[in-house]
Amino acid sequence: MPSEQPPFALAIDAMGGDAAPEVVLDGLELAAERHPSARFLLVGDEARVGGALARRKRAARACSLRHAPDAIPGDMKPTAALRVRGSSMRVAIDAVAAGEASGVVSAGNTGALMALAKIVIKTLPEIDRPALAAIGPSARGDVVLLDLGANVQCDARNLVEFAVMGDAFARAVLGLTNPSIGLLNVGSEELKGDDRVRHAAEVLRDSHIGAQFRGFVEGHDITAGTTDVVVTDGFTGNVALKTGEGALKLMRDLLRQVFTSSVPARLGYLLARPALDRLREWMDPRRYNGAILIGLNGVVVKSHGGTDALGFAHAVDVAMDMVTHRFNERIREGLARLSTPGPRIAADPR
Amino acid sequence: MPSEQPPFALAIDAMGGDAAPEVVLDGLELAAERHPSARFLLVGDEARVGGALARRKRAARACSLRHAPDAIPGDMKPTAALRVRGSSMRVAIDAVAAGEASGVVSAGNTGALMALAKIVIKTLPEIDRPALAAIGPSARGDVVLLDLGANVQCDARNLVEFAVMGDAFARAVLGLTNPSIGLLNVGSEELKGDDRVRHAAEVLRDSHIGAQFRGFVEGHDITAGTTDVVVTDGFTGNVALKTGEGALKLMRDLLRQVFTSSVPARLGYLLARPALDRLREWMDPRRYNGAILIGLNGVVVKSHGGTDALGFAHAVDVAMDMVTHRFNERIREGLARLSTPGPRIAADPR
CATH class of the missing domain: 3.40.718.10 (Isopropylmalate Dehydrogenase)
Known part of the structure; x- marks a missing residue:
């Protein structure tokens, strides 16, 4: 990670979870209130996410939207997920690897998130x-x-x-x-x-x-x-x-x-x-809510796929704590x- | 095991558990009522067990008392317990190995019971x-x-x-x-x-x-x-x-x-x-109540050391089920x- 602060605290996978992107956006609306100075990079299909984001005032102010055309299905094998370069999960993880965000939160496919994070963000050298x-x-x-x-x-x-x-x-x-x-x-x-x-x-x-x-x-x-x-x-x-x-x-x-x-x-x-x-x-x-993959060059938090806005906001809280306290x-x-x-x-x- | 029915259904370690022999005898009083035709070989210090047994009518009728001068303390290492030949646990297990009883129930030291049972009663050949x-x-x-x-x-x-x-x-x-x-x-x-x-x-x-x-x-x-x-x-x-x-x-x-x-x-x-x-x-x-060591040439049930008469009677029930149904x-x-x-x-x- 670069020593200066990345532009975004967290990259958020807008398309992960059973009721994405709605629950993710409702969760971000809560998270934006709890972390007023944080900037989030929201990643997902612009057509599906853009309008929904605009309807949530706080989230819209806190987020920049980045387009990713694909989404990883919940039952996709990690090996297959690795090949989908344009997935919201992948683009969010790429942003962490590139130093644009300190961490990523996703409610998507657990195996895919672990595999992608390990390969793209990489394990701490120690x-x-x-x-x-x-x-x-x-x-x-x-x-x-x-x-x-x-x-x-x-x-x-x-x-x-x-x-x-x-x-x-x-x-x-x-x-x-x-x-x-x-x-x-x-x-x-x-x-x-x-x-x-x-x-x-x-x-x-x-x-x-x-x-x-x-x-x-x-x-x-x-x-x-x-x-x-x-x-x-x-x-x-x-x-x-x-x-x-x-x-x-x-x-x-x-x-x-x-x-x-x-x-x-x-x-x-x-x-x-x-x-x-x-x-x-x-x-x-x-x-x-929130299982945390630790030991990587960035913060990676997996929200439960079936949680609601409150649960997703809590997963964001955990990630924010880790970012803020230099985990x-x-x-x-x-x-x-x-x-x-x-x-x-x-x-x-x- | 010999093919004819052994004289005793179960050998009972009278000295095992936190409140032995009182809880064991109260448990046997219940067990004797539930299993009216079963004979139990009660093993323990005659001086301590004899009088207490005489005060419980049903248990007294169902049990034969066999003297064993020693008891295995709860914190004794299995290796040390193996050397105490005159312990109530050992004498009860010996009775199973000798074909006098189909199984043993003890509320005593778990590690000692497992070690003694494996060595004395022995594992099924398969x-x-x-x-x-x-x-x-x-x-x-x-x-x-x-x-x-x-x-x-x-x-x-x-x-x-x-x-x-x-x-x-x-x-x-x-x-x-x-x-x-x-x-x-x-x-x-x-x-x-x-x-x-x-x-x-x-x-x-x-x-x-x-x-x-x-x-x-x-x-x-x-x-x-x-x-x-x-x-x-x-x-x-x-x-x-x-x-x-x-x-x-x-x-x-x-x-x-x-x-x-x-x-x-x-x-x-x-x-x-x-x-x-x-x-x-x-x-x-x-x-x-009752953890069962299975795979030996006899039935071995460990009652929780802190249980009461009802719990001990239940451990006896489990052992009786195993004996009766040719486990x-x-x-x-x-x-x-x-x-x-x-x-x-x-x-x-x-």
Whole structure:
């Protein structure tokens, strides 16, 4: 990235997501209000986006529109997506690679976004592999979980890098000064798990973030908020995220049944409703919208394809936090402070 | 196992768990009522157990007491536990190995139980590695998840064996005639995941349980009940189980806060209480107590150490179901029907 500020904070893929471009534009209308000095490069089919943008005053003032004739379908394979040079996603990512924007937000095809971003924006020179991170709710505040599936096979070195990136992310986005870090394992004792996690733990203990490293944590520690950052490989992280979401969904569905099962239960719901609404708001998936591909030469945020304007605006918030708090510079500083890897964190693929 | 019926259905470790032997005996009092014709071999310190047993009429009639002078502490390393020949856990396991009982139930030290059972009772000749399984709630009925941590590193062959064992388990304990089976992965498309899961899926598709195999499932499918059995490696399974439990606990804790946050909310709780109580009962962890070590020459069930009499009785129920429905013979039949492994499921450790 050039040292001077790029003309645009973020490039926005106008054509990504189930209800694009409408939801994207409604989201930008909210984002423009929240970030009044930010400039966005909106990328999409001029004919479809132009008129819709003109109808949203704040977004229209904050955005420059750049034409891209194509859109990547949600079910297109990443290898095929790479060949569509004129897609809104590609043109937006090209703008980041060219230094015109500090980052990109898209609600489009996840696999395509990860592949395009890695190839076009490129991985930070110090990083072996980028990771996918997200923020979720816990009993003690927000928690950062990574990797969520960018790397289904990881070695100890990848896990150490994820910890450094998770630390930088928690500082930039959650605003924490000394985030605590845990490594996901099947038990908290030092001897538990496989060589890979034990090796990564050893390296982390001796590293510059050793004081923040709390050792091994278990699945239940994620929602307990035992640590601010939970590090794991992409296979386990993806399963953990979806299992946790699934359990919460089961509970929500059952509660809905409970509160419609009888007249007293319906009345009970009405009485408890203000408090239940606060709970719903607190757990609102839109508040946690945005998976972040970290470790690249730019900020890349994937919004959920089915989210609404509020959810999209939140994904823009996350990207703006990362841009504003110089997220990538923090990562590079962190990695520079890691003691020379050498043979201690040699590759041992899972 | 000898072909004639052993004298005892189950050997019971009287000294395992946080409140042993009292909770164990209270649990047996319930179990004796539920299984009136079953005989149990109760193993523990005669001085501590004898009088307490005499005070529980049904349990006293159903049990024979065998003296074991020692008990395995909860924090003892498995390697150390193996050396304590006179422990209640060891004597109970010895009884299974000697053909005196078809299985063992213990609420004691998990690592010690797994190590002792593997070494003394031994793995079925057809099985490479035993697995730890459990039953949990889903939107569509109970679901079986395995492995839960007996094997942190698994290859494709292990996953295939887990599927065969999970199938037999769902038939014996859930009473299903054609349980559906899913393989946990980071996506449901055939090309997702690592070589290991893709290879296991290929073998399962061509196996005798191919018609029951639904391919890849994701984390949220566990609580959605997409399949009756979910197969994964011990690392991922352990994390998934604990993450799901953690998410449910978070939701329960938050609901408690909601319903005590104001007078109307308290009143609402009282009105909805009968329905909420049914929900609580349905999700009651005691109903799902009992992790089962499967793939050994006998039934081995680990009760949660902190459970109460009802929970312990449920662990006994699970073990009795496995004994009654000839669980191990089903596994052996299933494995015999697996097409010869050969090079197709060669080891590819994760």
